[in-house]
Amino acid sequence: MHLVVMATAGNQRYIFSSGKRQEIVGASDLIARVNGAWLFEALAELFPGFDRHTWRIETHDAELLVAAAGQISVLVRDRAVGRKLVTALTCRALEEAPGLDLCGVVLDYAPGELGDALRASKARLAAVRELRPSPIGRFLRLPIVADCASSGLPAEGVRREGGEEPQPRSAAAMKKLAAYPGALNRLSGQVPPDPRTMRKVVDRLGLEADWVAIVHADGNGLGEVFRSVVESTDGHDDRTQADSLRNFSLGVDGCAARALARALEKTGQELDQYDLLPVLPLVVGGDDLTVVCEGEVALPFTRHYLEAFEEETARDIRLRPLLAALKLTHLGAGAGVAIVKRNYPFHFAYELAEQLATEEAKKVKQWSSALAFVALYESSAPDLERIRTSVSWSGGSSSSASPYLVGAGAQEARARGRTWDDLVGRVEALRWRDEQGELLISRGAAHDLREGLCLGPEVVASRLELLKARYSGERLRAQVLEQLTHDGELVWTVPGETGDKQVTGLLDAMAAMQFVPEAR
Numbered sequence: 001m002h003l004v005v006m007a008t009a010g011n012q013r014y015i016f017s018s019g020k021r022q023e024i025v026g027a028s029d030l031i032a033r034v035n036g037a038w039l040f041e042a043l044a045e046l047f048p049g050f051d052r053h054t055w056r057i058e059t060h061d062a063e064l065l066v067a068a069a070g071q072i073s074v075l076v077r078d079r080a081v082g083r084k085l086v087t088a089l090t091c092r093a094l095e096e097a098p099g100l101d102l103c104g105v106v107l108d109y110a111p112g113e114l115g116d117a118l119r120a121s122k123a124r125l126a127a128v129r130e131l132r133p134s135p136i137g138r139f140l141r142l143p144i145v146a147d148c149a150s151s152g153l154p155a156e157g158v159r160r161e162g163g164e165e166p167q168p169r170s171a172a173a174m175k176k177l178a179a180y181p182g183a184l185n186r187l188s189g190q191v192p193p194d195p196r197t198m199r200k201v202v203d204r205l206g207l208e209a210d211w212v213a214i215v216h217a218d219g220n221g222l223g224e225v226f227r228s229v230v231e232s233t234d235g236h237d238d239r240t241q242a243d244s245l246r247n248f249s250l251g252v253d254g255c256a257a258r259a260l261a262r263a264l265e266k267t268g269q270e271l272d273q274y275d276l277l278p279v280l281p282l283v284v285g286g287d288d289l290t291v292v293c294e295g296e297v298a299l300p301f302t303r304h305y306l307e308a309f310e311e312e313t314a315r316d317i318r319l320r321p322l323l324a325a326l327k328l329t330h331l332g333a334g335a336g337v338a339i340v341k342r343n344y345p346f347h348f349a350y351e352l353a354e355q356l357a358t359e360e361a362k363k364v365k366q367w368s369s370a371l372a373f374v375a376l377y378e379s380s381a382p383d384l385e386r387i388r389t390s391v392s393w394s395g396g397s398s399s400s401a402s403p404y405l406v407g408a409g410a411q412e413a414r415a416r417g418r419t420w421d422d423l424v425g426r427v428e429a430l431r432w433r434d435e436q437g438e439l440l441i442s443r444g445a446a447h448d449l450r451e452g453l454c455l456g457p458e459v460v461a462s463r464l465e466l467l468k469a470r471y472s473g474e475r476l477r478a479q480v481l482e483q484l485t486h487d488g489e490l491v492w493t494v495p496g497e498t499g500d501k502q503v504t505g506l507l508d509a510m511a512a513m514q515f516v517p518e519a520r
Helices: 011-016 023-045 077-096 114-131 171-190 196-207 222-230 238-271 296-317 320-325 344-358 386-387 407-411 420-431 442-454 457-470 477-482 504-510
Strands: 002-009 060-066 071-075 100-110 155-159 167-170 211-219 279-285 288-294 333-341 367-376 404-406 491-496 500-503
Touching: 002 023, 002 077, 002 114, 011 023, 011 279, 011 344, 023 071, 023 077, 023 171, 023 279, 023 288, 060 238, 071 077, 071 114, 077 100, 077 167, 100 114, 114 155, 114 238, 155 171, 155 279, 167 171, 171 196, 171 238, 171 279, 196 279, 196 288, 211 296, 211 344, 238 296, 238 320, 238 457, 279 504, 288 296, 296 320, 296 333, 296 404, 333 344, 344 367, 344 386, 367 407, 367 504, 386 420, 386 477, 404 407, 404 420, 420 477, 420 504, 442 457, 442 504, 457 477, 457 491
Parallel strands: 333 367
Antiparallel strands: 002 071, 002 100, 060 071, 155 167, 211 288, 211 333, 279 288, 367 404, 491 500
């Protein structure tokens, strides 16, 4: 038997290589076509009558195991036909998605060795990819040609978009633009109700929104779960291996899609925006989610998505036996949210969102869900370490309580002071007004405390005590000030990877004020 494994690489770089929303949407659709329409058309041509649901390698010439987020795994009886499948898809990607990095390998395995082949496939695929020239090498600069107006690649022709003047465009840019109408049709199935609404969302994010956000979510420990799926069936027949992998792939993919739908519904209800919720999903496959949305939508949407993902994985019938074998009740995910101005370069914003997800949100206890966010008020390329330590006292201690836990993990004792509800409570404390409309905690008082964070823990503690003394005769103000703290302190100690560290929730609350919806 033979295992065909194919995967795209650098998906986010391919999507965000241009700042034009139409090209971004078209690029995401081209990636979805790799494991969607293109794969099934190639399988139908090479294996007439192919049916994903009924074909099994014991009785047919091919069996599809995985098809999600640019990842493909297929079992075939004939090695030559497996190579034809790789050829068909890579050639189509070259023609219809220039610049997309798609690579494939065919591995042989003897009966009972499918698990070994699955484990070896990742390293084999990486080795083959390293031997090939980079996709950027396809776009030669000699002879000298004009630069594409949106991507910087060598231009292939001149094209007019909307009311713009004709501009030079690269082959990659023109293919992405050509995919845009089809992308709207696909997205309308994920974000109802119709392609016209999706076009309005794209226009709003590109032309009207003041703040936009990139949300990147990734499942926690999915690599370990995958290894467990393979290793737990070692010693069993290949059929058990194949069924376990298929159920794992379909289960996680289905949970992510349902979690997205639920998050959109709940966010629309919370913000009272049913007709035109400005959310544009770019990658929804496997445990990966990448979304562009309006700034005020980003945090509530992310919170609802993470909670829904946990709930969907807990109830999915295909995942239940796999989770039981690992003694888990659900899977979790980590999400990074980068909120930036509309014209900020998207590739920088995505890199920041990915960094927030991997370096903060995914470093909580493995199966808990958490979100980390940054509202970027500067125009330079972001550096997460610099952002997090920009307000700190001597010793460079981090000053952010990020990440914030949501879902089941938020009920644990270790999450106290660092949950979504804690963040919302502090934001509300900064917003509360008395009957005359005066802020209970004035902007001046809040910024005085923020300044104290720069000067040291003793300084901010003394300023907090002075404020408590000032409000001691005003019960409501004193209660609101208490809500701004954690156990009566603005700075508290939490365990970190390299030892205990001191954190505060004040800075996150001040940054999130305009992006957390007001309680109704």
